[in-house]
Amino acid sequence: MPSASRSSRVEALLDQMTLEEQVSVLAGSNMWNTVPNERLGIPKLRVSDGPAGVRGSRFDGPASMNIPCSTAIAASWDMALVREIGELLGRELEAKGARVHLAPTVNLHRTPVGGRNFECMSEDPLLTALTALEYVKGVQSHGVASCIKHLVGNDTEFERMTIDSQIDERTLREMYLYPFERSVKDADVMSIMTSYNRINGPYAADSEWLLQSVVRDEWGFDGAFISDWYGLHSTAEGVNAGLDLEMPGPTLHRGQKLIDAVNNGDVSADVVRTRARNVLHLMERTGALDAPPGPEGSRDDAQDHATLRRASAAGMVLLQNNNAVLPLVPTGIKTIAVLGPNASTATVMGGGSAHVTPTRVSHPLDALMNRLQPLGISVEHSAGCNINKKLPELDIRNLRDVHMDYFNDVEQMDNPSAVPDMAGTTGVFRLLWTGDPLGRREPNISFGARMSAVFTPHVSGEWSFSLESVAASRIIIDGAIVLDNADVPSGGSFFGMGKPETIIKIALEAEREYSFVVEVRHTPIGSGLSGLTIGAMGPIDHDQLGEAIDLAARSDVSVIVVGTNDDWESEGWDRETIDLPGKQDILIHEVAKVSKRTIVVINAGSPVAMPWLNEVDAVLFTWFAGQEMGDALVDVLLGDVEPSGRLPVTMPRRMEDTPAAEHHPGRNGVAKYLEGRLIGYRWYDTIGREPQFPFGFGLGYADVLVTDAASSGTHMVTTTLQNTSQRDGVQVVQVYAHLVNRDGLSNDEPFQRLVGWSRVVVPAGASVNAVVKLDRDAYRTWDIEASSWTQWSGDVELRVGTSSRHMTHFLSISV
Template identity: 40%
Template sequence: MTDRIEQLADQMTLDEQVAILSGEDFWSVPAIDRLGIGKLRVTDGPNGARGGGSLIGGVKSASFPVGIALGATWNIDLLKQVGVALADEVKSKGAHMLLAPTVNIHRSVTNGRNFECYSEDPILTAELASAYIAGLQSQGIGATIKHFAGNESEIERTTISSEIDERSLREIYLVPFEWAVKKAGTWGVMSSYNKLNGTFTSEHNWLLTTVLRDEWGYDGIVMSDWFGSHSTAETVNAGLDLEMPGPTRDRGNKLIDAVNAGTVSRATLRRRVVDMLTLMQRVGSLDDHRDFVEHANDRPEHRALIRRAGAEAAVLLKNNGILPLKGDGTIAVIGPNAKTAQIMGGGSAQLNAHYRISPWQGLINALGQERLRYAPGCTNHRFEPLLRGDLQVAYFDNERLEGAPVHIGTQEEAQAFWIGHVAEGKVDPMHFSARITGSFTPEVSGTHRVGIYAAGFAKVFVDGELIADAWTNWTKGRTFFEEGCDEVVGTVELQAGRAHQVVIEFATKDFATLGLAAFAAGIGLPLGDQAIAEAAALAATAETAIVCIGRSGEWDTEGSDLPSITLPGRQNELVAAIARANPNTIVVLQTGGPVEMDWIGSVAALLQAWYPGQEAGNAIADVLTGAAEPTGRLPQTFPARWSDNPTQSQDAEIYPGLDGKVRYEEGIFVGYRHYDRHGIKPLFPFGFGLGYTDFTLSDLQVDDTAFEADGAVTVTVTLTNSGARDGASVVQLYVCDDEASDPRPEKELKAFAKAWLKAGQSTQLTLRLDARAFAFFRPQSKHWLLENGSFTLRLGQSSDDLPLSASVTRATTLMLPV
């Protein structure tokens, strides 16, 4: 704390102190003009910087690979480079902080937000998050690591209580946050929506003060997730510095009254104020009095980084020698994700990308269009395809579509996400109605499906007839962060080439937690057996078939968990049909996590490409053609069946939750720890990935001279590229406690290193373990315990491929502080 911060805190009136502890609007904290204190601005991340616009549209931004894709790189240096680049993006949007990274653990395989998080493993997540934060903050932009803590599912996430024992918290779920504080020095932490063991995290004194500040020594700020504050005195006293967004719900006059009544002390208030002023000084907003301007900076160096990171994220899961692509024969490019660029997941991570490269376009760029043939085969959308075109929007300053419109606007697509400033400020954003008018001209005659879902009331009329009604019997569903209804679908006969009038009526409704109004409407024509048959016929005439399948941000999204890990629609049928027609079938899978694959034995190759950002198609083509080496490794175990995953249970309280609770019954046995414990063979293990070259490990050496004294061990190993191509491998070191007094996993990842080697080259890698790498947490005595006895170190290239091992032994126990 500087003298200037102390002086400013003392010079502020009570009203001014309270003012900077809550948002002024959706993205900023107010300036205090009297004292020359500038406005603090934040922007959503973590795979870009959206700026102050809505989730839909707005100033364009660079779209980077999503969290699970970056997790698959296992590349600490790359994550730091991404952090540095994202700092540029934040600055282009006139902001000072990025709401990122997201580090919640992949507890279940169906969490809708797994795509945004790095891994199922706390050490892999912590290493990558720390590098990302270091890169970001090296450029003066604040990180806001989230969501602290226990937000491992999107079901009832704003109200549910995550029931997690302290040992599991300490060993699994808190580790990335602890490293972010102790190793990366993060300037911001965001509390989660959920309760933790019965108390909202935004007012959880043990979490925000005892652990975060007292034990870890955190000196940054804690902000609420948007509308995640639920009280006044309780949040301030527990350690929540900033309520977001504004206008405030819980602070302002309520906090002034609490201070005057003595329920919040002046000393506590001052601590919160000093935290905020310190942050403002760190990020430069204290003296930032510039006009707020956003820019769409499409930087060549960011394009190149995104393409390289997207390719490095791709995990080659199977290859019968067909990749990299060879020859000059025809290639059938098939599937719902072939001509659609699936670049990101859904929710607050969405942004308006500078551009989107589809796999089809990426292959054209790499190979030329002459060799390529295309067929869709089937669809995989969750909602009917969005209606696009020239749409007129009439806004009414009431919720009944009555009177003359107060504003007329236009849109290019039938969706809106209204927050804050609506209709140029001419309506109350929570109390208005709108009529959207446009047309739809189908390419094919037939029975079309018309869908609508909304956080509000909505209807769709086609040629004057009500087709889809999400108004009359509106029911809360799993859209728009659980503020919206599920899609309501009706059918209508439409004629090819005819412009059919479409009218959408919308009105706001009371919200549950998040103050927003939104809708999306679409029209689609289902694809049937003929489309699969046509795709198979095309594949039969080609030398190679590339099937682009998976999900999209409609499925992998904040606010909604997946219903299963079965591929949506008829994609499994499509892959099976293509594989029967052509033995040289390559599957490119784009999802935010695992799927069941009954067809895996019948395809020649499988590439998991995730959502790799705006350069998606180019990155995928780079790997398929061999222009880039596949060096990604799985950051999440892929089970053979959904029922194999750690949260599968007959007890609904374990997952998805029951009566307001979700119980983490599996404790520390998440991810590969679960599969090891139960002897379940996964489809693909944690850390697995193939390449276009081969690597061998040899000459394992262990220096345990300091193990007895302080628990430190140094491991060296020789990695050799024994193949014919340059490439990279990830060396993974797991620790096994041979005889523990408390139940422990069979093995735990504690260190890793990624190395790039030319063909035939060798290098010696050094991996260091500290005492915590061998210890487990004892909740009864509140310390980490490194027991006496032997520990086995296992080293290899995946959790299921650990050919080298060594043993270290201690004669005494060692207790470590929290």
Template identity: 40%
Template sequence: MTATADQLIDQLTLEEQVSLLSGEDFWSLPAVPRLGIGKLRVTDGPNGARGSGSLIGGVTAAAFPVGIAIGATWDPALAREIGSAIAEEVRSKGAHVSLAPTVNIHRSVTNGRNFECYSEDPALASALAVGYIRGLQSQGVAATIKHFAGNESEIERTTIDSVIPERALREIYLRPFEAAVKEAGTWAVMSSYNKLNGTYAAENRWLLTTVLRGDWGFDGVVMSDWFGSRTTAPTVNAGLDLEMPGPTRDRGAKLLAAVETGEVARATVRQRALNVLRLMERTGALEDRGSFEERAEDRPAHRALIRRAGAAGCVLLKNEGLLPLPAEPGRLAVIGPNARTARIMGGGSAQLNPHYSVSPWEGLAARLGEARLDYAPGCDNHRWEPLLRTALTAEYFDNTELSGAPVHEEELDEAQAFWVPPIAGGKVTPGAFSARLTGTFTAESSGLHRFGLHSAGYSRLYADGALVVDAWSNWQKGRTFFEEGCDEVTGDLELERGQTVEITIEFAARPGDNLHLSAFRAGIGRPLGDAEISAAAEAARAADTALVFVGRSGEWDTEGSDLEDIALPGRQDELVAAVARANPRTVVVLQTGGPVEMPWAGDVAAILQAWYPGQEAGSAIADVLFGDAEPGGRLPQSFPVRWSDNPTASDDPEVYPGKDGQVRYAEGLFIGYRHYEAKGIAPLYPFGHGLSYSTFALSGLTAETATGGAMARITVENTGPRHGTTVVQLYVAPPEMAERPLKTLEAFAKLDLAPGERREIHLTLPPRAFARFDGDAQGWIIDPGRYRLMAGLSATDIHETMEIEMQAATLPL
């Protein structure tokens, strides 16, 4: 019989207890063979399970919809299904813990990681997080909810101090974490890189012990983000159980010394180790004696779920009767930079090597055949030049001068690498090696070719021996590779069609400033211009319907780099305008990780926001365009008309993007729809908005107080001619008083109804739905008075209202 965590803890020596408090390598904890304790292994999430490979390549895995696409489903039950399926993916990668979900709030519209998070609203984010965690942990795989807390931007994210009033923390930014602990019982929490009100999250005792363990009763593991802990005694004493990744930097011998000098109590080390053992017990790692194996399991059930979930998150923003397309649509012009490229996920630690990916072109062709489709790219939307995909021989040197004989040689199939230890089979020193990569490139057409290169480390690119790109001589840190890399450096070269040039890329590592990694990426592209936009307009003019696929990609929506604005990159706005002038039957399909400005919105017949819906992207989009599936999504984030309307637009850079190492959440509670309503700013598309292929009516809103809160009832009817999906949203407006939002989302329900079907639904409003956090009292207060309940189909589309009287009350933390 396997010993329990409580039985094992006191059998461990102090040294063995300390060994469990830091990683052995990038993805695992050390075993304790003496007691039969195996390795605990973790893997990145949240839209799949990458396994132990780097961010590039590795064993293939299923790519599920990203966080904001799950947020757009407004469907906690579906989130639970996804979590359960991803648990199977985690097991296929030999891991016990998923580093997911990501639940930071959409504070700004330009956060590079918005795609990975659910919503601007804490109630919606909380419900989805609870569903996802319950799904994961029902299969014995631990969730690691992240990033705790105040990581709402990617600018200087490893060092920035997020200054957030406690009331805003409690009511907004901590709320999904609290729900994860109290409702879902999450087994792990990841601390964020940033400081919170002056103290790094990984050593913030108020956050990790007072709130997390004291107020909420958390009994799991708190682990650092990768390289996100910086000290020994302060992190251990604050409540950080696990330093990741390994090998240790601040635990091990340093922690043993801290115990010896009395900086850390033996009882504290014991409790930290017990928390780790408990996590191992919960996930089966204590008794996992099997050999480590990673498998690529392309499951039909996962394919079907990803396709269904992708459609469920698609938001129909506008439709002037053009959608759904008929079964026989005539000729379709398929236009845009995202038409033949599958945009399935964002960038950073969430990315993985998918089993496959379906582009919109492939999804449409599978339904109609290519003979009915005409293609025109129109323009490009890349942030970096298209990746050079060619065979490269990489020679590694255990020095930074490319000198002497190479110590290791390997083959790459593309011009990018993300190196984490062990590098080159462990034959080079991380942070102090160099590499030379050689291959060839053959031009497919004549004209100007643009070569691009960026790197975490120094790099340069030669073509036939001539230096074309120099990212070495004047290297400066920029916004790539988690803020450890330079911005892309480019160089131009005229080439003839069929001309082959020899490519040589030289790289030398440099010590990381905050994260310890080495990486490079090289690409070659052909700039597009006026001729391509004109050709796209002509294709649209000749077609019955024009489908324009525009947006961004994981190059833009990525961890480690905020967006500079929310305009569509490149000349995409010009492209959409030109196509709309040529054909009024134009449908725009957007793929982005958040809002974009749409100066052409009034000129097109339909707009569909498809996000990054996973490996079945093109299939899910085609299902929605032709009405095989409902556009089931509703906006989880408000879309402003322009960037300057958003809650973090300010004349004070300290509010956003930050100044002198500090970002101040001066807007307090007024983010998202709360901001637009308080300021009287009309959004382009409001929070909760989304059209169905049917119509719905709400009636008969009633409510009565119950168990300190209230129970509301409302009738929903499908008044349209076909089966449809809608989301009933219930907002609560407080009695008039200062510093409270005019209304907040407190309950919702997603329904599928047949034509003419009526259904009464019940929506529970717990006491906290009426409460505010009082910092002086250090508790939740319900102010007495009449609260207004508002039921509708978006934050601005309210159908039914009523008032309910609430008595004064003080609620427990």
């Protein structure tokens, strides 16, 4: 596979291309493809969104394997497993006929309320960097490309399209750029996506310092820079800065505008050739020059499903286990109460562009029933409360015979005998059409869409249904129009282009079958984007909280599954608080008063407050654990799998106790990163603030201790671990470096920083020796005055432990 930036094949193509043809490959043709060149036999290149999986070119297209969110993956601290996940994604990319996977996301968790934190890996640059590069190596081992994102400073959603992230260079270099640097240098990542925001003035896509001086010239990047979707704001500036591919298409800033810029002398023809070279080079490396995008399909591979289940369990973090209440021993349990709003329908992924349609979803309640009821254990459920920011998505479990029909002309929908121009089905009811679903190449055209099904309520009473849509839409039940939002003004959904949620209530009878139809009539709005969300919720005509408390009181064990969902944690907005939404805290408080054993499962993508912590027996943090979450959760609860996840972020007690609280979200169009390098544990450890749970923390059922440690040179620590338990265990040995002499250090110099770790399996009753290799950049720091990298010098304390706050050994070395 060619790896040099200049190949004879690409140069020969460039020599044959006119200026207009070179310009044509520098922007997309539609949302997910580049412009082909029939004269020269250059196919189009297809890209696919991530990182929850590999969606393909349609939000309602063939199902995809839904992996755990990136924070959950990092929580495994298991780089071999991360490589496996990457390889699985490479296979998924091939199944979708695509060549570039728009992932991983390596922005840092600067604040716990960032809307896309679940897409990101950690608050720590080293953990993020090493996780990301294994992810990239796995994906690219299949001859396809990762597109690491978002370069750089896109750490929250507040005013993300225009905010100026003002970050000093040392903080940029040591923290926010570091994961990108390592993926370039160590994984040869083939593409990088620029962020929406400005970075110290210019938009990221217009920053020559960032794209050319740092990433290409210093790091040696020879791949392609791709704009975030609609994230390019210029013609000459972006091309001259180094932005290769504008997405999506049709182009807004290139095409004839770029040709004119060349003719006017604002851009040189050589620069256009260089940009075209980078795009064609990416296509050559991924095989896209040899064949057009393939068909899109789904994969059903038992081994990959098993990998997803292992990965889901591996990221789960046991935070508390008083009196060894876990693992659950079925003997002696007659009734288990499964409570909480996320018990019957877990949140397996966050919201926004990362969304995929899973090949299947295992939910906690179903998984517990499947495992425990055959043992004679009664599994009973009550939600206790709901956390709906909006009505939840229509549940496929209430439907059968789902049809999705598309029409070229919206007027066809008024003709009962009209034959749809395309017919299919769907398993999701949050639909985003980023182009014409019928595949017509003309921009900004009309189409009609009709979803029809048989709807069977599982409970009688007043049901609520809702629509959010870009175009006029309506719900028809048994032939009667019950909701029509044609007159609702736009604003409030689908990136501001859609109509806000409109709700209707209608009485329905349980187990009766109803004809259920939703129609969308899309007319041109200027962007080519359309979308539809169908919401539905059954009646709540009883005291949910009281029901849950009563159930807990008469059960032997209560498992409360709480958390957030993809309305609370999503691309497009940040959370306002780390409190659990709704009345979940009250639910936990009240259940804990009456329950014999109370186990709290937190199904969220980011930290949450835990004011009830001292009242419950066990706490297990699952994150958004992907489609295998339910079965993986039961594996951990029953002890079939040892809890081995460790926190990749700090769990704060309250929002005020977070590093960027004073400066987030930004003011007057500027986000000032005044905390500098003190984010996450670096801030807590430096100022002495006590977190709820520290970075790197996690318990197991086995008791594995670090009994000895010694340094071997400057970049290796040898350790001895002992398992005093009767079951195999896992420990993640972590090493932090502390510069002893603090004289003259800046105020944002961290007290300590992670420099290496080793995930060690220790058999029951055994002792093992393990080596922790410290990262090559363990002592590297950015010299502001010299504007270059330098190394620490002097006495360094290597702090060995099992979290940033739980140290077992302190080793003195000199560097």
